[in-house]
Amino acid sequence: MGYNRPLEVRSFFSPLFDVARTMLGTHEAFTRNAFRCCICGTEITRQQARSFQTCTSWKCRCEYRGRLRDQAKQAEARYEQALTQFRNGLCSTRNQLAGACGVEHPERFLPVCVPSYNAELVPMTADRREALRAFLLALLEDCTREADAAPDAHSETPDQAGGVDSSDHDAASETLAEFLTVACTCCGGHCCTDGGDHAYFTVDTMRQYIARHPDRSPDAIVDDYLQRVREETYIASCIYHSANGCSLPRPMRADLCNSFECYGLTHLRDQVAENAGTGLFIVATNQGQVMHHRFVEPLHQPDAPPGGS
Numbered sequence: 138m139g140y141n142r143p144l145e146v147r148s149f150f151s152p153l154f155d156v157a158r159t160m161l162g163t164h165e166a167f168t169r170n171a172f173r174c175c176i177c178g179t180e181i182t183r184q185q186a187r188s189f190q191t192c193t194s195w196k197c198r199c200e201y202r203g204r205l206r207d208q209a210k211q212a213e214a215r216y217e218q219a220l221t222q223f224r225n226g227l228c229s230t231r232n233q234l235a236g237a238c239g240v241e242h243p244e245r246f247l248p249v250c251v252p253s254y255n256a257e258l259v260p261m262t263a264d265r266r267e268a269l270r271a272f273l274l275a276l277l278e279d280c281t282r283e284a285d286a287a288p289d290a291h292s293e294t295p296d297q298a299g300g301v302d303s304s305d306h307d308a309a310s311e312t313l314a315e316f317l318t319v320a321c322t323c324c325g326g327h328c329c330t331d332g333g334d335h336a337y338f339t340v341d342t343m344r345q346y347i348a349r350h351p352d353r354s355p356d357a358i359v360d361d362y363l364q365r366v367r368e369e370t371y372i373a374s375c376i377y378h379s380a381n382g383c384s385l386p387r388p389m390r391a392d393l394c395n396s397f398e399c400y401g402l403t404h405l406r407d408q409v410a411e412n413a414g415t416g417l418f419i420v421a422t423n424q425g426q427v428m429h430h431r432f433v434e435p436l437h438q439p440d441a442p443p444g445g446s
């Protein structure tokens with residue numbers, strides 16, 4: 138994976154910022170000292186400026202709401218236009234890269250864009266490990282307290298191992314799971330940056346682990362989790378965010394980690410659901426530059442051509 142010559146891809150969100158900047162008085166309401174009704178010019182309070190931007194006259198408020206509706210329609214139109222341009226840009230990026238990857242008929246691969254995570258790896262510190270240890274112990278204490286208070290309350294804790302439900306383990310779901318994995322691999326964990334030293338663990342996470350390992354003591358459970366921390370992690374990201382991705386197996390992760398899907402993955406799901414059997418061109422971009430890309434085919438298809446970067 139990797140691509141040396143950056144390609145410009147139109148930033149997907151910039152048109153939305155343009156719209157926000159032009160919304161009636163939004164910015165001014167927080168920065169000015171004197172405020173006026175944006176329709177009739179009467180002086181109003183800061184509070185009024187924040188909520189309605191108008192005086193108390195119903196005529197002004199009706200007109201203001203009408204303007205907001207018009208602006209919302211215009212914003213929607215601009216958003217649609219930006220989306221179309223963005224997707225067209227991805228198609229031409231795909232077509233350019235297909236040649237270099239030996240992929241024929243690139244139009245068979247629908248483009249999907251995800252973010253790209255790029256940061257420095259730094260040595261793990263003892264402080265971070267200690268912070269995680271303290272956090273896990275506190276969660277386990279909460280579990281014990283709850284279990285003492287209501288002994289049968291969580292005896293049927295489900296095993297949320299994450300990933301795809303094995304009861305629906307057909308080729309289509311295998312393909313989807315593979316596509317999702319490739320997309321997150323291309324991205325590198327953009328959504329993990331807020332994981333800190335807590336990795337989104339909750340009392341539920343511990344409860345589920347205890348249910349699967351009823352013989353483990355709290356100290357042993359803490360050790361299980363600490364052992365998964367690598368010697369190096371990305372700077373200012375989750376304690377488990379290592380060079381090879383998340384160093385925790387899925388069953389040990391928080392529910393949030395197993396269920397979260399960014400906009401890119403949601404779009405990927407939609408593409409696969411609406412275009413059964415299609416291939417995907419998955420591209421990870423950072424500030425408009427293509428950082429990684431892959432051409433992926435549905436699984437179990439004969440004669441799949443080579444692809445990828």
Ligand code: SF4
Pocket residue numbers: 251252320321322324325326327328329397398399400401402
């Ligand atoms: S869910 Fe989205 S942001 Fe998170 S790793 Fe996957 S592609 Fe990246």
Ligand code: SF4
Pocket residue numbers: 326328329330332336337375376377378379382383384385390391394
């Ligand atoms: S535990 Fe893994 S998936 Fe969850 S935030 Fe940390 S690195 Fe990301």
Ligand SMILES: [Zn+2]
Pocket residue numbers: 174175176177178179191192193194197
């Ligand atoms: Zn007015």
